[in-house]
Amino acid sequence: MATVDLNLPADAETLVQQGLTLAIDKPLGMTSFRVVRRMRGAFQRRYNLKKLKIGHAGTLDPLATGVLVLCVGRATKGIQQYVDSEKGYQAVLTLGAITASYDAESDIEPTGSAIPELTDELRLALIEQFSGLISQKPPIFSAVKIEGKRAYHLARKGVAVDIKAREVVIHALSIQAIQPDVWQLDILCSKGTYIRSLAHDMGQSLGCGAYLSGLVRTQVGSHHLHACHDLDAAWEAVHPGHISEE
16 A cells, blocks of 8 residues: 655644645445545544534445545535536446436346447437436435435435436536446536436437446545545545554
C-alpha cells in the first residue's frame, strides 16, 4: 500500500478551525457512511477529539466506486459547493434484463426481448435523446423522501411508491458496446442525476430493458478519480501504525 501525504494540520484546533477536504476512492461494497465513520475515527484518535464534524458531498451506492469528497471540521460549511457541482461517471449497462432497483442489488428479470446492435445511427439517436435537459424519475429504492419517509423504506415494506419526475442535465454522453449486451456509458451530468434511472430509461427506450451493472464516479467538481486517495492508505496516513476499527 503506497503512502500518501494528506498535508494534515499540526494540531486539533487548526483541523477544526481551518478544516480539511480530501477525496477518497470509495471501495466496492462499502457504504458512503462507513467511509465517513472510518475516517472520523482516525481523525479523532490522531487529534484526541471526542467529537468531530465530517461529512461527504454526495452518496455513492455500495455497488459503486470512485470519487467521494469528504469535508472535515470547518470545511463542512463549504460542502454544498461539491454537492451542487457537476459529476462524472463511467457506467456499465447490462441489456435484456430489468431489476426493481435499476441495478444489480435486486433480483434480475430477463425480458426475453431482442437486444439491438449499437450502430452509429443508434448511438447518435440515444445521445441526442438522453443529452441536455431531460426528465427522469428516481428509482423507488432511493433516498428520496416521500411525506417525510425515505422511498427505499417504503419500497422494502411493499408500499406503492410514486416518485415525481425531476429535471436534470446531461452535459456530455458517450456510448460504446463492450459486448452485444453490455454497454459502457461515460457521463458528465448535473447534481441530482440518477445513473440507475438513466440506465433503466435507456433500456425502456431500446425496448429490451437494461439495468446498471457497474458504476464508477470519476469526477466531483474539480476532484478527479486519478487524484483520489485509497481509503486504507488515507486511514494509515491519519493514524499510522494502528488497525482500523469499524
